[in-house]
Amino acid sequence: MRRSLLPLLLAFAFLGGTLQAQEKVMVYTSMKESLMGKLRDAFKKKQPNVAFDYYSAGAGKVMAKLAAERQAGKVAADILWHSEVPDFFQLKAEGMFEPYASPEAGAIRSTVTDPDKTFAIARLGTLGIVYNTDNAAKVGKVPKTWADLLDPAFKNKVTIANPALSGTSFMSCAMLVEKFGWDYFAKLKANGAKIGQGSGQVVDDTASGDFTICIGVDYIALDKIQKGAHLKLVFPPEMLVIPSPIAIMKTSPNKPAAKKFIDFLLSKEGQSIITASGTLPARVDVPIDKSMGLVAPEEAIKRAIKLDYPAAIKLKEGFVKQFEKTLR
Amino acid sequence: MRPRRFGTAELLLLLSILILVVVVAIPILLIFWNAFVVEGKPDFLRALALLKEPDTLEALKNSLVIAGGTTVLSTIIGVFFAWLVSRTDLPYKATMKVLFLVPFMLPSFIGALAWKILLSPRGGHINRLLMDLLHLEDPVFNIMSLGGIIAVETMYLFPFVFIQVSGALERMDPTLEEAARISGAGLFTITRRITLPLMMPSILAGALLVALYSLAHFGVPAILGTERNIFIIPTKIYEKIYASGGNFEAIRTGTMLSSILVLSAAAILYLQSLVLSSGRFQVISGKSMRPMVLKLRGLKWPLLILSVVYIALTVVLPTATIFLVGTLKTYGLAFKLENMTLDNFTYILFKWELTRDAIWNSFYLSLCAAAVTMLIGTLISYVLVKTKIRGKFLLEFLGVLPFSVPGTVIALGVILMWSGRFGVNLYNTAWIIFVAYIARYMAFALKSTSAALEQVHDSLEEAARACGASKWQAMKDVVLPLIKPGMVAAFFLIFLPALRELTTSVLLYGPHTRTIGVAIYTLNEDGETVYAAALAAIALVIIVLGQLLIKRVTRAKIESA
Numbered sequence: 076m077r078r079s080l081l082p083l084l085l086a087f088a089f090l091g092g093t094l095q096a097q098e099k100v101m102v103y104t105s106m107k108e109s110l111m112g113k114l115r116d117a118f119k120k121k122q123p124n125v126a127f128d129y130y131s132a133g134a135g136k137v138m139a140k141l142a143a144e145r146q147a148g149k150v151a152a153d154i155l156w157h158s159e160v161p162d163f164f165q166l167k168a169e170g171m172f173e174p175y176a177s178p179e180a181g182a183i184r185s186t187v188t189d190p191d192k193t194f195a196i197a198r199l200g201t202l203g204i205v206y207n208t209d210n211a212a213k214v215g216k217v218p219k220t221w222a223d224l225l226d227p228a229f230k231n232k233v234t235i236a237n238p239a240l241s242g243t244s245f246m247s248c249a250m251l252v253e254k255f256g257w258d259y260f261a262k263l264k265a266n267g268a269k270i271g272q273g274s275g276q277v278v279d280d281t282a283s284g285d286f287t288i289c290i291g292v293d294y295i296a297l298d299k300i301q302k303g304a305h306l307k308l309v310f311p312p313e314m315l316v317i318p319s320p321i322a323i324m325k326t327s328p329n330k331p332a333a334k335k336f337i338d339f340l341l342s343k344e345g346q347s348i349i350t351a352s353g354t355l356p357a358r359v360d361v362p363i364d365k366s367m368g369l370v371a372p373e374e375a376i377k378r379a380i381k382l383d384y385p386a387a388i389k390l391k392e393g394f395v396k397q398f399e400k401t402l403r
Numbered sequence: 404m405r406p407r408r409f410g411t412a413e414l415l416l417l418l419s420i421l422i423l424v425v426v427v428a429i430p431i432l433l434i435f436w437n438a439f440v441v442e443g444k445p446d447f448l449r450a451l452a453l454l455k456e457p458d459t460l461e462a463l464k465n466s467l468v469i470a471g472g473t474t475v476l477s478t479i480i481g482v483f484f485a486w487l488v489s490r491t492d493l494p495y496k497a498t499m500k501v502l503f504l505v506p507f508m509l510p511s512f513i514g515a516l517a518w519k520i521l522l523s524p525r526g527g528h529i530n531r532l533l534m535d536l537l538h539l540e541d542p543v544f545n546i547m548s549l550g551g552i553i554a555v556e557t558m559y560l561f562p563f564v565f566i567q568v569s570g571a572l573e574r575m576d577p578t579l580e581e582a583a584r585i586s587g588a589g590l591f592t593i594t595r596r597i598t599l600p601l602m603m604p605s606i607l608a609g610a611l612l613v614a615l616y617s618l619a620h621f622g623v624p625a626i627l628g629t630e631r632n633i634f635i636i637p638t639k640i641y642e643k644i645y646a647s648g649g650n651f652e653a654i655r656t657g658t659m660l661s662s663i664l665v666l667s668a669a670a671i672l673y674l675q676s677l678v679l680s681s682g683r684f685q686v687i688s689g690k691s692m693r694p695m696v697l698k699l700r701g702l703k704w705p706l707l708i709l710s711v712v713y714i715a716l717t718v719v720l721p722t723a724t725i726f727l728v729g730t731l732k733t734y735g736l737a738f739k740l741e742n743m744t745l746d747n748f749t750y751i752l753f754k755w756e757l758t759r760d761a762i763w764n765s766f767y768l769s770l771c772a773a774a775v776t777m778l779i780g781t782l783i784s785y786v787l788v789k790t791k792i793r794g795k796f797l798l799e800f801l802g803v804l805p806f807s808v809p810g811t812v813i814a815l816g817v818i819l820m821w822s823g824r825f826g827v828n829l830y831n832t833a834w835i836i837f838v839a840y841i842a843r844y845m846a847f848a849l850k851s852t853s854a855a856l857e858q859v860h861d862s863l864e865e866a867a868r869a870c871g872a873s874k875w876q877a878m879k880d881v882v883l884p885l886i887k888p889g890m891v892a893a894f895f896l897i898f899l900p901a902l903r904e905l906t907t908s909v910l911l912y913g914p915h916t917r918t919i920g921v922a923i924y925t926l927n928e929d930g931e932t933v934y935a936a937a938l939a940a941i942a943l944v945i946i947v948l949g950q951l952l953i954k955r956v957t958r959a960k961i962e963s964a
Contacts, residue, residue: 101914107929108755115756128756130914132925139645147822147830151914207735210525232525239646272630275930282735283932285526295930302733303742403632 099126100332103141105134105157105242106198106319107275109298110352117348118339125332133273134159134242153327154336156319158200159242160187161387163320167193168388173323175334179341182358185318186376187384194322197340199355201375202247202315205291207281208305218288220311221255224263231267232287234277235402239395241274243292246317248398249387250380254313260401270402282306290315297353297367310370316379318357411874412790416798419783423801426842430816431665431808437819438658453656454663462639463663465549465628466618469635472553473560473617478610480557481564482602484713487706489572491697494707502714503565508946509718510903511559512622512920513939516927517721518555519626520728520936522546526735528724547631556623558717560616564609571605590697604678611675615668619809621906622920626927636660637811637906644815644910658819661812668807722943729937734930747937758938760915761922762945768833768918769901772840777893779841780848781886787849788856789864789882805845810906813842817911831913839907844897851896855889856882888957895953903946919945 104111111129118127132140134157144150155166166172172193185196204218211217214228224233236244251259269286271277277289278296282304296308321340323333339345346356350363355372363369370378439450453459487493488500521529524542533543545551579601583593621637629638640660643653699706727738729747736742751758787798808816817839822830829835859882867877905920912921919942926935 103914108757108931108934112755128914131757131929133929136645143644144831147828149823149828149830151831270632273929276630276928277930279734279930279932280523280526282733283520283523283526284531284735285523299733299735304733304735306735 098124098329098332099128100153100329100336101151102127102129102154102156102336103137103152104129104131104155105137105159105274107131107295110294110349110354113348113352114340114345117344118336121339121344122332122335125335127336133236133240134162134245135237135240138162150324150326152324153329153333154321154323156197156321157242158317158319159245160318160320160384161391162242163189163194163322164385165388166322167191171325173325173327173330175323175337177334177338177341179338182360183341184359184372184376185357186316186379186381187318187320189320194320195337195341196318196357197321197337197345198319198349199357199372199375200243200317200319201293201310201355201370202243202290202317203293203296203308203310204288205278205281205296205306205308206288207284207286208307210284210287211307214287217307217309219309221251221259221313224268224288225259225266227266229266229287231269233263233266233268234271234280234286234289235263235268236274236277236290237270237272238398240272243274243317244290245391245394246382247290247315249390249394250315250382252394253382254380257397257401260398264402268402270399278306293355293369294353297369301353308368310375310378312378313380314370314375314378316355316375412786412792415782415786416790416792416794419786420794420798420801422779423783423798423804423845426838427804427808427845428801430813430820430842431804433819434658434661434665434812434816437655438662450659453659456656458634459639459656459660462634462636462660465624465633466635468549469552469556469624470614470617472549473556474610474614476553476557477561477613478564478606481561481609482568482606484561484710485565485569485572487710489569491699491706492703493699493710494703499707499710500569503710504562505714505718506559507562508950509559509722510622510905510920510942510946511556511620512626512905512924513725513903513943514559514717514721515555515623515626516923516935516939517724518546518551520724520932521720522551547627547633549628549633552624552627552633555627556617556620559623560613563612563616564606567605567609567612568602571602575601607678608675611671611678615671618667618671619664619811619906621811621909622924625909625924636664637809640811640815641910644818654815654819657815661809661815664809664812665807668809672803672807725936725943726940728933729940731933731936734932747933748941751934751938752941755934757917758922758926758934761917761919761938762941764833764916765902765904765919768836768840769898769904772837772844772901773894773898775837776841776844776848776897777852777890780845780893781852781890784849784853784856785882788853789861802849805842805849808842810843810904811910813839814907814910817842831916833916836908836911836916836918839911840897840901840904843904843907844901847896847900848893851889851893852886855886855892859885891956895949895956899946899949899953902949903942 108131111131115127115129137157138159141150141152141155167189174192176192177195180195183196185199187196204224206218210232216226216228218224218229235248238245238248271280271289274292275295278291278299280286281289281291282299291308293308296306300306300308321337323330323337327333341358343358343361346358346361350356350361353367353369355363355369355375363371365371439445439447441449484503488496488503493499521527522544524530524545524547527544527546530542530544533539546555580593580597583597588596619637621641624633624635625638625641628634634642640657643657646653728734730743730745732742732744753759783798783802787795787802817835821827821835821838829838863881864877867881868874872880903920904918905924908918908921909924912918917925919938923935923939923942926938
């Protein structure tokens with residue numbers, strides 16, 4: 076009997092590895108499980124016939140993966156969704172996207188739009204100053220403005236996600252440079268600020284007390300705050316509002332399912348899940364839960380540091396190098 | 404009778420060569436080709452120029468420092484504890500001997516994760532405790548440094564030396580030492596002039612194993628170094644590949660660094676073969692003799708306590724940390740009951756595709772890789788050990804290759820070979836990891852199956868043939884049953900490490916093919932520390948269950964034999 080067990084197990088294993096549902100969609104995204112998990116559960120309930128899965132990593136890694144897949148001639152992503160807006164203009168220019176005018180897109184408002192409908196905005200991410208309340212209490216100071224990050228009280232205690240890895244960090248730093256110049260980052264360096272890894276890790280490193288302050292993404296910080304982390308998220312007057320575009324890959328063999336997901340995401344239901352997870356909805360008709368400490372979208376857009384998004388493509392390569400040079 | 408020119412033996416030889424060429428040789432050749440050939444022409448200057456880039460140079464330097472430091476430290480600790488359990492009257496020696504092997508079971512990257520949680524400069528629990536207690540401004544320890552990486556690698560690699568040396572110490576002929584003693588030599592002289600020289604081959608063999616492993620190791624430096632901009636060759640390759648987005652210059656740098664890894668591994672293995680083949684030290688007799696035992700007297704209990712504390716610090720503390728952090732509602736909270744929950748475990752076991760798939764992927768990939776590699780290994784070993792045909796030297800040469808190829812190099816090699824450039828595109832599938840695992844674990848299969856085959860004397864097979872059995876019958880009814888324990892051992896020798904594999908799969912995984920190691924690593928990278936810890940805890944449970952299973956299976960085998 077034992078002899079027949081092994082081949083059987085092997086057969087099972089391979090079967091299991093290749094079993095497929097009838098319709099499927101794979102999203103490459105920089106959104107984390109605390110957001111994607113809720114979207115997945117609701118979408119599965121709504122579309123039980125679509126096998127939904129996602130691959131989540133920092134925007135830098137997602138783009139590298141995508142590029143490698145294009146080289147290998149095998150793109151596994153049906154949908155791309157992250158926050159490094161210039162990448163979307165770049166891929167659009169390369170003809171990598173399938174234009175799609177979702178019926179839900181009419182109610183979307185954002186700081187950037189694509190008239191050709193190759194991508195839609197699915198969320199308005201905001202970044203603020205996330206600080207460890209225990210550590211802040213120890214020095215008796217609470218950061219409120221961008222200038223507070225230069226306070227000697229926080230020397231060696233500030234971390235910023237690596238813009239080469241994190242899309243939100245890239246956009247944030249580009250905005251801060253736009254507003255305050257490279258001089259601001261030179262001063263941050265002088266105050267001992269460190270380049271961290273991804274946007275999630277800097278928040279966890281702040282929660283653990285390894286750092287006192289990080290520039291953090293709204294829903295990542297709020298998720299941990301809800302679970303009891305000793306963190307607080309504050310938004311300085313000059314806000315970082317980063318739209319997260321979503322697009323269907325031209326190479327996708329699963330376009331109908333991909334469209335179903337985008338419709339769902341842009342719908343009132345999808346956007347309500349987005350804001351309930353702690354970030355801003357892109358729809359005008361979805362109210363936010365102010366008790367979480369979010370800033371209403373209208374006000375956030377008004378306070379946001381402006382950026383010329385299409386022009387930011389050219390910025391990219393040089394920006395990361397300059398950032399490394401200034402902060403490393 | 405004239406021998407047939409092409410029979411079963413030749414066919415098997417050809418098949419074996421073919422498998423090794425496709426699975427191991429071509430990927431390695433592709434690495435060297437891409438590193439040193441530009442547009443069809445050899446170009447070493449360009450290779451050198453790439454190596455002179457400050458970040459690659461830095462990675463090379465760090466690799467040397469870490470491998471060197473880990474080797475020296477592991478050797479000191481390994482030799483000391485080996486001596487303690489085999490040459491002194493330490494209480495509970497037998498138990499301690501087993502306990503010193505436990506660090507082997509703990510995957511070192513999980514250990515690294517635990518130490519990061521405990522000793523990261525300002526966030527680590529121990530550092531925070533010390534800073535609060537002693538009212539310090541600055542943290543006491545920084546595990547995220549070169550020294551920290553060396554310390555953590557040593558904790559989990561010293562058993563390589565320990566096993567070699569304690570085995571040799573026990574088998575050593577004690578009369579040599581007695582002779583010296585009778586001639587009036589003191590303990591110090593005996594140790595220096597007799598024992599140490601006799602032990603040298605074993606010590607060196609263990610040390611070289613540590614060096615080989617540490618040089619090619621990804622997990623610990625990735626978790627403790629990358630965040631603080633400390634890279635070694637394997638993590639630099641990982642960074643280059645992931646930052647490249649298919650950019651060929653980056654892949655070329657990767658192949659160049661890989662070539663260095665292969666060459667240094669080959670050099671280490673060459674040294675090892677020199678050490679092992681030096682006949683000068685063949686004084687270990689097979690007879691079991693009771694060696695001279697040093698009386699520790701007053702030091703007896705302090706040294707036992709030291710050993711127990713060492714095990715507790717390196718095994719129990721990190722394991723407990725992983726389980727405790729896995730229960731926290733969110734990272735950074737204190738270990739209080741109100742902050743704890745089992746939700747993380749149910750979430751990653753039942754709700755999250757990422758982790759659920761990872762467990763399943765690792766399980767079936769290791770199962771398949773172990774079964775297939777074991778079978779191929781048996782075939783190749785059979786040709787190597789049992790046949791006498793022309794052209795075998797080629798197989799012998801190819802058979803050495805898997806031993807000298809680090810996991811990172813294999814991964815890069817299979818990427819070059821199997822992502823569509825040669826007609827077969829396995830990119831993003833489980834197959835590419837499967838092919839890589841076969842190459843990576845072939846050495847294990849070859850080692851244990853050839854050892855088993857060497858013990859089956861040719862006369863047994865010949866006797867069966869003489870009685871009229873066909874070659875196949877002789878093989879099936881005589882040889883196979885005799886080498887079955889060796890094959891089972893090979894299976895588990897591959898299955899268990901493959902289950903916790905990180906170095907290779909981290910470069911090969913696609914959205915559907917994450918392994919347990921990759922999932923833990925990426926969760927840590929994404930700042931999902933509590934989930935990473937919870938998954939690591941589950942992985943530890945699986946590994947311990949696997950070990951227990953092996954014990955049962957192998958014991959049943961011995962009893963039935």
